[in-house]
Amino acid sequence: xxxxxxxxxxxxxxxxxxxxxxxxxxxxxxxxxxxxxxxxxxxxxxxxxxxxxxxxxxxxxxxxxxxxxxxxxxxxxxxxxxxxxxxxxxxxxxxxxxxxxxxxxxxxxxxxxxxxxxxxxxxxxxxxxxxxxxxxxxxxxxxxxxxxxxxxxxxxxxxxxxx
Amino acid sequence: xxxxxxxxxxxxxxxxxxxxxxxxxxxxxxxxxxxxxxxxxxxxxxxxxxxxxxxxxxxxxxxxxxxxxxxxxxxxxxxxxxxxxxxxxxxxxxxxxxxxxxxxxxxxxxxxxxxxxxxxxxxxxxxxxxxxxxxxxxxxxxxxxxxxxxxxxxxxxxxxxxxxxxxxxxxxxxxxxxxxxxxxxxxxxxxxxxxxxxxxxxxxxxxxxxxxxxxxxxxxxxxxxxxxxxxxxxxxxxxxxxxxxxxxxxxxxxxxxxxxxxxxxxxxxxxxxxxxxxxx
Numbered sequence: 001x002x003x004x005x006x007x008x009x010x011x012x013x014x015x016x017x018x019x020x021x022x023x024x025x026x027x028x029x030x031x032x033x034x035x036x037x038x039x040x041x042x043x044x045x046x047x048x049x050x051x052x053x054x055x056x057x058x059x060x061x062x063x064x065x066x067x068x069x070x071x072x073x074x075x076x077x078x079x080x081x082x083x084x085x086x087x088x089x090x091x092x093x094x095x096x097x098x099x100x101x102x103x104x105x106x107x108x109x110x111x112x113x114x115x116x117x118x119x120x121x122x123x124x125x126x127x128x129x130x131x132x133x134x135x136x137x138x139x140x141x142x143x144x145x146x147x148x149x150x151x152x153x154x155x156x157x158x159x160x161x162x163x
Numbered sequence: 164x165x166x167x168x169x170x171x172x173x174x175x176x177x178x179x180x181x182x183x184x185x186x187x188x189x190x191x192x193x194x195x196x197x198x199x200x201x202x203x204x205x206x207x208x209x210x211x212x213x214x215x216x217x218x219x220x221x222x223x224x225x226x227x228x229x230x231x232x233x234x235x236x237x238x239x240x241x242x243x244x245x246x247x248x249x250x251x252x253x254x255x256x257x258x259x260x261x262x263x264x265x266x267x268x269x270x271x272x273x274x275x276x277x278x279x280x281x282x283x284x285x286x287x288x289x290x291x292x293x294x295x296x297x298x299x300x301x302x303x304x305x306x307x308x309x310x311x312x313x314x315x316x317x318x319x320x321x322x323x324x325x326x327x328x329x330x331x332x333x334x335x336x337x338x339x340x341x342x343x344x345x346x347x348x349x350x351x352x353x354x355x356x357x358x359x360x361x362x363x364x365x366x367x368x369x370x371x372x373x374x375x376x377x378x379x380x381x382x383x384x385x386x387x388x389x390x391x392x393x394x395x396x397x398x399x400x401x402x403x404x405x406x407x408x409x410x411x412x413x414x415x416x417x418x419x420x421x422x423x424x425x426x427x428x429x430x431x432x433x434x435x436x437x438x439x440x441x442x443x
Binding site: 017020021024027030031032049050053054057060064065066067068069070071072074075078079082085122123124125126127128129 | 175176179180183184186187188189190191192193194202203205206207209210213214217280281282285286287316329330331349350351352
């Protein structure tokens with residue numbers, strides 16, 4: 001596994017804490033942005049599908065330790081990581097900065113939507129209908145995550161996407 | 164052999180997906196197991212401690228002390244009112260009041276809400292009272308206004324509460340005037356509304372009647388206000404009753420935890436055990 005993957009793994013704990021304590025305070029319609037999906041999306045394009053699945057799995061485990069439903073969160077993270085892995089950029093590729101950015105946004109957004117759908121299928125604490133949970137709230141979560149990914153790209157990832 | 168390893172090499176992502184999913188599903192299966200419960204409890208404690216610190220920054224010390232003092236007074240008054248109301252209902256309790264013993268009132272515990280989650284992912288309250296203050300799983304949580312929920316997990320200093328506005332929460336309720344009974348459930352939507360199921364259409368329940376917890380609930384103390392009837396829709400056999408909840412969950416800062424009021428004999432009977440203690 002590449003050194004980048006270990007650096008990403010080191011971010012797991014702070015991102016988990018942010019996900020549990022900070023982001024729920026920004027929620028709209030009971031949905032908050034998914035910082036873990038942004039991390040998984042970045043892992044997918046920089047280190048590949050296996051690494052993104054592993055990060056999603058570990059991220060789900062850490063989050064589950066704090067809020068419960070560990071198994072479901074691990075499954076959601078793994079499947080989200082698998083979907084994000086579809087946007088992997090091979091090492092030898094000559095992808096442009098804008099292509100990398102687009103793939104990062106797509107990977108984060110789809111990872112968030114997929115994880116949300118898995119969570120919504122397995123747990124329903126607000127007694128909402130299945131379709132509403134997945135289609136409406138899932139879309140809102142994906143949009144929030146996209147906004148978070150854009151903010152992360154502008155603030156912290158200026159060098160990460162160099163040509 | 165080369166083909167065998169070639170297969171694994173080519174499909175390693177899928178195999179990893181299957182392996183990680185299998186581990187996750189095993190964890191889901193094991194969710195009730197003791198080890199995971201302990202991890203969850205430890206996680207709850209850690210999270211509550213952090214949330215407590217965050218919440219305390221915005222807390223004015225003097226205001227807090229005054230608030231706590233008033234709430235302590237409220238606890239005592241609510242305890243007396245509940246005990247009196249219940250005692251009036253039965254002759255046995257009346258004699259208990261006359262004898263001046265209300266020992267159980269001493270065990271009411273005041274706790275502060277340190278975190279509140281109301282999202283599609285989780286729906287619960289974290290309070291700053293735990294095992295060290297005598298709080299146990301299944302204890303009733305209330306405010307002077309009425310029922311809040313039930314303790315579902317406890318660590319040393321914190322407890323997790325399932326509010327009555329949770330899809331999995333159920334409690335038996337009875338109306339104050341007509342004595343109509345039903346089962347309280349929350350089916351999503353507004354935070355201040357819930358429904359009462361299994362109310363026969365023949366019942367004489369009226370709009371505006373107060374719904375209280377019953378004496379045969381396995382966790383709640385009897386006579387706790389739950390809400391007031393705002394609509395009654397008649398079905399084929401049962402009416403669907405909507406109530407406006409007594410507690411405002413959007414501004415919940417302090418709660419009172421009521422000790423367990425379980426009759427072991429009743430629990431044995433509910434669990435289907437015979438007098439000798441063996442399962443039927």
